[in-house]
Amino acid sequence: MDFSFSREQVMFKKEVIRFAKKEIVPRVQEHDLNGEFDFQSFRKMGDFGILGLHFPEELGGGGADVVTTVLAGEALGEAGVDGGLTLAYGAHSFLCADTIFRHGTDAQRQHYIPKLASGEWIGCMGLSEPDAGSDVASMSTTATRQGDTYVLNGTKMWITNGPIADVAVVYAKTDPDQQHAGISAFIIDKGTPGFSAGPPLLKMGVRTSKTSELVLNNCVIPAENLLGNEGEGFLMAMQTVEWDRSALLAPFVGSTTYLVKKCADYAKGRVQFGKPIGHYQAIKRKLADMRIFGEAARALVYRIAWCKDQGRPLNHLEAAVAKLFIGDWSLPVTNDAVTLHGGYGYTHEFDVERIFRDTRLAPIGGGTSEVQKMIISRLM
Amino acid sequence: MNYDFSEEAEKLFEAIRSIAATAPAEEDLAGATVDTISAALREMLKTLAGAGYLQDGLAGDASESAVNQMAAMETLAGQARSLFLAVEMSTRVLGRALARWGTGATQEQWREGLLQGQWIGALALSEEAMNVQNDPLATVGSRKDGRVVVSGGKHYVINAPLADKIGVVGLLDDRPAIFMLDAGTEGLSISEPVPTMGYDGIRMADVTLDACVLPEENVLLPPEGTPVLDLLRQWENEVLMAAALGMMQAAFAEARDFAKSHRSGGKPVIAYQEVGFKLSEMLTLYQTAQLLAYRAVWTLKDQPKEGAALIWCAKVFATEAAERVAGDALRILAGQGYRAGSASESAYRAAKWTQIGGISTEIARVRIGDQALGYAPGR
Ligand SMILES: Cc1cc2nc3c(=O)[nH]c(=O)nc-3n(C[C@H](O)[C@H](O)[C@H](O)COP(=O)(O)OP(=O)(O)OC[C@H]3O[C@@H](n4cnc5c(N)ncnc54)[C@H](O)[C@@H]3O)c2cc1C
Numbered sequence: 048m049d050f051s052f053s054r055e056q057v058m059f060k061k062e063v064i065r066f067a068k069k070e071i072v073p074r075v076q077e078h079d080l081n082g083e084f085d086f087q088s089f090r091k092m093g094d095f096g097i098l099g100l101h102f103p104e105e106l107g108g109g110g111a112d113v114v115t116t117v118l119a120g121e122a123l124g125e126a127g128v129d130g131g132l133t134l135a136y137g138a139h140s141f142l143c144a145d146t147i148f149r150h151g152t153d154a155q156r157q158h159y160i161p162k163l164a165s166g167e168w169i170g171c172m173g174l175s176e177p178d179a180g181s182d183v184a185s186m187s188t189t190a191t192r193q194g195d196t197y198v199l200n201g202t203k204m205w206i207t208n209g210p211i212a213d214v215a216v217v218y219a220k221t222d223p224d225q226q227h228a229g230i231s232a233f234i235i236d237k238g239t240p241g242f243s244a245g246p247p248l249l250k251m252g253v254r255t256s257k258t259s260e261l262v263l264n265n266c267v268i269p270a271e272n273l274l275g276n277e278g279e280g281f282l283m284a285m286q287t288v289e290w291d292r293s294a295l296l297a298p299f300v301g302s303t304t305y306l307v308k309k310c311a312d313y314a315k316g317r318v319q320f321g322k323p324i325g326h327y328q329a330i331k332r333k334l335a336d337m338r339i340f341g342e343a344a345r346a347l348v349y350r351i352a353w354c355k356d357q358g359r360p361l362n363h364l365e366a367a368v369a370k371l372f373i374g375d376w377s378l379p380v381t382n383d384a385v386t387l388h389g390g391y392g393y394t395h396e397f398d399v400e401r402i403f404r405d406t407r408l409a410p411i412g413g414g415t416s417e418v419q420k421m422i423i424s425r426l427m
Numbered sequence: 428m429n430y431d432f433s434e435e436a437e438k439l440f441e442a443i444r445s446i447a448a449t450a451p452a453e454e455d456l457a458g459a460t461v462d463t464i465s466a467a468l469r470e471m472l473k474t475l476a477g478a479g480y481l482q483d484g485l486a487g488d489a490s491e492s493a494v495n496q497m498a499a500m501e502t503l504a505g506q507a508r509s510l511f512l513a514v515e516m517s518t519r520v521l522g523r524a525l526a527r528w529g530t531g532a533t534q535e536q537w538r539e540g541l542l543q544g545q546w547i548g549a550l551a552l553s554e555e556a557m558n559v560q561n562d563p564l565a566t567v568g569s570r571k572d573g574r575v576v577v578s579g580g581k582h583y584v585i586n587a588p589l590a591d592k593i594g595v596v597g598l599l600d601d602r603p604a605i606f607m608l609d610a611g612t613e614g615l616s617i618s619e620p621v622p623t624m625g626y627d628g629i630r631m632a633d634v635t636l637d638a639c640v641l642p643e644e645n646v647l648l649p650p651e652g653t654p655v656l657d658l659l660r661q662w663e664n665e666v667l668m669a670a671a672l673g674m675m676q677a678a679f680a681e682a683r684d685f686a687k688s689h690r691s692g693g694k695p696v697i698a699y700q701e702v703g704f705k706l707s708e709m710l711t712l713y714q715t716a717q718l719l720a721y722r723a724v725w726t727l728k729d730q731p732k733e734g735a736a737l738i739w740c741a742k743v744f745a746t747e748a749a750e751r752v753a754g755d756a757l758r759i760l761a762g763q764g765y766r767a768g769s770a771s772e773s774a775y776r777a778a779k780w781t782q783i784g785g786i787s788t789e790i791a792r793v794r795i796g797d798q799a800l801g802y803a804p805g806r
């Protein structure tokens with residue numbers, strides 16, 4: 048076994064941290080309070096090469112391996128980038144763009160990937176529905192073949208980047224009588240008649256990412272917008288799980304490193320009963336638990352990334368273990384960070400409060416902790 | 428980066444598995460005499476030495492070999508709980524001290540004897556304030572006519588009733604030293620075995636030194652400035668991490684196999700979320716602790732400070748996870764688990780010790796916190 052990163056990877060991570068601290072972090076709090084998506088930062092992430100990091104250079108990507116890509120996500124969290132922007136990045140680069148890259152035709156790749164990699168276009172992915180979240184195979188959105196077109200009807204729910212996306216990968220049933228095997232994936236462009244996004248949902252956390260319904264009302268798209276073949280959609284969605292359990296979880300790991308530093312700085316400066324609160328063992332315990340969580344989570348995420356780099360099929364049990372651990376164990380840690388800041392931690396003045404709210408998504412999004420337990424108990 | 432074990436490492440694990448399979452069961456050791464346990468331990472030490480297990484990873488070998496060693500230790504701990512601890516205190520802790528700091532023919536002989544599995548060793552460190560965190564050591568040696576005279580008292584020394592050789596940690600010339608004493612040394616007395624809540628097959632005792640005289644070459648004097656006590660605790664922590672991983676592995680496997688085969692209401696109990704989800708959490712804790720422990724020992728080689736902090740993290744996480752995994756296993760196994768002799772029941776009792784020994788989880792957390800704050804340890 049070998050847990051090392053290459054020199055280049057370590058340097059790259061440092062560069063991402065530097066970039067994010069300078070270009071993104073100063074505006075994070077303001078965007079969170081206003082519930083605004085930070086278009087400017089998103090484009091800068093594209094210019095810096097983060098959005099398309101793992102795509103080939105000829106498509107405007109950085110040609111990086113998965114481990115490096117995951118390191119970039121960790122770096123964003125470590126720099127203090129909020130969970131909303133990192134979620135928007137994850138939905139864009141992995142759930143949308145990567146699906147097109149993997150399953151699209153050459154023409155579709157040439158058309159979409161360079162613009163998605165640069166951030167000129169924003170992507171989203173619509174799988175969940177109002178009545179089909181954990182039980183996604185029971186989705187009711189349909190796609191009916193009519194000559195050279197498909198006609199889509201239904202509603203998607205909780206779609207990250209939904210209101211701002213230029214392109215969506217949408218899952219719908221081409222065979223409504225089937226469960227998983229009836230699901231297919233389609234590319235839908237913004238402005239397609241019959242395709243619209245609902246108003247942004249007001250959310251507890253990840254407020255800088257825009258989330259909405261996607262409504263498909265007799266939405267007609269060319270048949271070539273089908274990704275792969277009919278019935279392959281569920282497998283495609285499952286393939287994004289690798290990214291979901293590595294690159295999308297990595298910012299939480301980085302964010303813990305950020306929290307430890309933030310909390311330690313606060314504890315050194317805040318004096319109560321005549322000494323800095325950092326002198327009290329109860330405060331040290333909170334810092335210790337934060338660090339322990341971060342260190343424990345780290346190898347889980349990189350294990351998945353490394354296996355993907357080796358070209359191995361995803362080990363669903365290991366993926367679910369990573370998601371379950373980070374989802375459930377990140378909450379007490381961010382809760383402690385708020386408590387450590389006392390009343391100040393409860394205000395918007397300190398970003399621990401936002402991190403607490405952002406992290407609350409970890410055991411829900413991308414498959415709840417209960418769903419992970421269902422997977423693990425089936426596979427063990 | 429590489430998350431696979433080499434073929435060579437897999438072979439070592441296989442060898443350890445077969446050796447461990449021949450070990451007497453934990454419940455058979457529970458009421459056994461000191462002689463019976465001593466014989467079982469000697470047999471185990473000899474076979475482990477033959478497999479190359481005792482010598483590995485002691486003298487600051489490559490990081491990869493430290494990970495292999497940790498995984499091999501976990502394998503042994505999972506199958507032979509008490510004998511594992513006895514073996515490790517003799518070799519990975521006392522043997523390692525000799526491998527690191529030993530000089531001269533006598534110390535060489537001790538090292539070879541322990542690491543070839545010919546002798547049983549014990550390390551006597553703990554005193555009245557056993558964590559050696561807050562108070563200085565009270566066991567002190569003084570030089571006299573080319574010899575050293577040492578007095579003091581030690582508590583809870585694993586293997587003391589069976590040991591051929593006892594390393595007693597104390598001060599000489601105001602520096603930490605390890606006084607190497609033969610079991611029969613005049614002035615050295617060993618109490619009756621101290622009964623314990625768990626680890627039914629270890630025998631531990633209090634050790635008293637009343638003006639024990641030893642030749643100067645029998646004093647192991649690590650180079651000045653070596654954080655001797657911290658290192659000994661760190662090595663003990665590594666042992667306890669492996670012990671905790673082994674417990675989780677055994678308790679999880681026992682509970683999972685039971686849940687798949689035991690039926691209630693017409694279906695295997697694993698089909699109930701109350702059971703299946705518990706097992707999922709147990710496996711998650713186990714796999715997470717395992718990777719953290721591997722990464723901690725791996726990091727030690729090139730980044731000792733960072734590695735030491737990771738060992739504290741892994742020690743706390745793994746030993747607390749072990750208690751939870753064993754406790755959840757007991758709930759799944761229900762009546763069957765609560766019977767004395769189940770792997771989970773004995774793991775549940777033993778887990779407590781892994782949290783107390785080495786650096787206690789309390790003190791480890793304080794140290795991790797101090798490091799985050801940039802404070803000197805133990806402020
Ligand atoms: C901010 C945000 C962003 C999101 N982004 C996207 C996106 O970009 N694209 C997308 O497709 N989706 C997205 N989602 C949807 C997300 O994946 C779902 O919310 C999630 O899968 C849970 O589905 P649900 O909300 O319908 O909850 P439900 O499935 O209704 O679950 C409700 C509760 O019941 C539990 N539960 C359900 N079934 C079982 C069972 N069998 N056993 C035990 N417990 C059970 C769940 O764990 C949960 O606690 C997003 C959600 C949020 C909140």
Ligand SMILES: Cc1cc2nc3c(=O)[nH]c(=O)nc-3n(C[C@H](O)[C@H](O)[C@H](O)COP(=O)(O)OP(=O)(O)OC[C@H]3O[C@@H](n4cnc5c(N)ncnc54)[C@H](O)[C@@H]3O)c2cc1C
Binds near residue numbers: 550
């Ligand atoms: C089964 C068993 C085997 C053992 N084997 C050996 C052996 O082979 N060799 C050997 O030398 N010793 C051995 N010991 C002793 C063992 O190392 C000590 O029990 C252990 O270090 C804890 O010390 P203590 O019991 O004195 O607790 P104390 O140090 O008195 O601690 C009591 C409580 O206070 C907490 N505490 C203490 N100081 C601080 C602080 N500064 N900050 C925060 N919390 C603190 C502790 O964490 C603990 O919760 C063994 C003990 C047992 C039970």
